[in-house]
Amino acid sequence: MRMINATLIKAYAKELGIDEIHITSAQPFADAAEKILEQKNAKLYLDTEHWQKRNIEKFCNVQSVFPQARAIIAACQCYLTDEKSDLSEPGNPHGLIARYTWRNHYVDLKKKLKKLGQLIKQKIPVSYYASSNGPVAEKPIAQRSGIGYYGKHSIIINQSFGSWIVLGTLIVDIDIEPDRPLTIDCGNCQKCIEMCPTKAIIAPYIIDRRRCIQALTNWYGVIPQDIVRVWGNRLYGCTICQDVCPANEHVESRAPKTNLGTVGPSLPLLKILSMEELEYRKKYSCNQITANWIDFNAIRRNAIIALGHIRDKVALPLLQKLSSDNDDVMAKTAQWACTNFDN
Numbered sequence: 001m002r003m004i005n006a007t008l009i010k011a012y013a014k015e016l017g018i019d020e021i022h023i024t025s026a027q028p029f030a031d032a033a034e035k036i037l038e039q040k041n042a043k044l045y046l047d048t049e050h051w052q053k054r055n056i057e058k059f060c061n062v063q064s065v066f067p068q069a070r071a072i073i074a075a076c077q078c079y080l081t082d083e084k085s086d087l088s089e090p091g092n093p094h095g096l097i098a099r100y101t102w103r104n105h106y107v108d109l110k111k112k113l114k115k116l117g118q119l120i121k122q123k124i125p126v127s128y129y130a131s132s133n134g135p136v137a138e139k140p141i142a143q144r145s146g147i148g149y150y151g152k153h154s155i156i157i158n159q160s161f162g163s164w165i166v167l168g169t170l171i172v173d174i175d176i177e178p179d180r181p182l183t184i185d186c187g188n189c190q191k192c193i194e195m196c197p198t199k200a201i202i203a204p205y206i207i208d209r210r211r212c213i214q215a216l217t218n219w220y221g222v223i224p225q226d227i228v229r230v231w232g233n234r235l236y237g238c239t240i241c242q243d244v245c246p247a248n249e250h251v252e253s254r255a256p257k258t259n260l261g262t263v264g265p266s267l268p269l270l271k272i273l274s275m276e277e278l279e280y281r282k283k284y285s286c287n288q289i290t291a292n293w294i295d296f297n298a299i300r301r302n303a304i305i306a307l308g309h310i311r312d313k314v315a316l317p318l319l320q321k322l323s324s325d326n327d328d329v330m331a332k333t334a335q336w337a338c339t340n341f342d343n
């Protein structure tokens with residue numbers, strides 16, 4: 001049996017600037033598969049989400065991407081930086097970008113995990129598979145390895161960095177002594193459930209993604225009235241349930257650790273609406289806001305909703321023009337935005 005000491009791997013990870021790593025076995029995550037399936041059957045996912053087509057059992061078994069898997073090194077990287085969060089100015093309204101994608105921390109972490117694999121290889125023959133942001137079940141991996149526990153908002157919370165983390169994994173074909181899951185949870189706190197503006201957290205750990213702004217920013221269609229009214233100035237994603245979480249209060253912000261795929265905290269909405277799709281994808285490349293599964297029309301629609309909330313008069317002529325757009329979703333959304341100027 002080929003085996004390596006976990007302490008050595010943790011020291012390597014530290015050298016590489018990875019915030020935290022824990023180890024778990026390569027056993028399938030059957031419980032997670034069952035929960036995802038239950039939520040899919042309860043129709044809590046959007047019709048365009050990957051779960052509709054994806055094989056859930058395979059997603060929850062790392063051996064489907066790396067058949068010789070024996071252990072999983074789970075990693076997290078904190079993205080809480082000390083930057084201003086909205087660059088709007090009068091006459092130049094901006095839409096907010098969710099904090100986790102101000103930069104591409106996923107690519108940064110995946111690169112570091114590949115380097116970790118190379119360092120391990122210098123000690124012991126090993127094959128490995130690195131990923132961050134898919135295609136494996138990162139949250140169940142993080143939970144079982146002890147990287148963090150599930151918050152009631154269904155996001156993993158790390159004891160040092162709160163939920164301000166991206167997750168990654170290095171799957172290896174050697175044995176490593178596993179860590180244990182954490183034994184803590186949210187206790188009696190319900191803050192994220194109470195503060196979610198759309199009441200998308202329908203029960204602890206269960207999100208109705210058809211009501212979640214984070215999920216809806218990727219989905220194209222007319223946003224229901226009760227949701228559009230509380231959408232705010234968001235262009236991509238939503239972090240309210242994280243912003244209000246007491247488990248995040250102690251986390252210290254720091255200078256950015258990477259500049260890969262930087263888009264920053266907010267983007268100019270009128271500029272976004274003047275762009276062709278290709279220009280948009282080129283300008284903000286290497287970031288989740290231009291991932292191939294992102295619908296550019298959804299981004300444009302989000303920009304219109306955000307302008308309707310900001311109500312800077314500079315946007316009114318464009319919104320009036322878009323009110324008679326040939327695309328029904330754009331037209332209806334722009335009509336709502338114009339009406340909101342009178343409220």
Ligand code: SF4
Nearest residue numbers: 196212213238240241
């Ligand atoms: S991301 Fe926003 S809309 Fe979704 S559950 Fe959290 S607070 Fe609610």
Ligand code: SF4
Nearest residue numbers: 151152186189192245
């Ligand atoms: S707000 Fe409270 S209930 Fe929600 S994740 Fe944070 S600690 Fe848990």
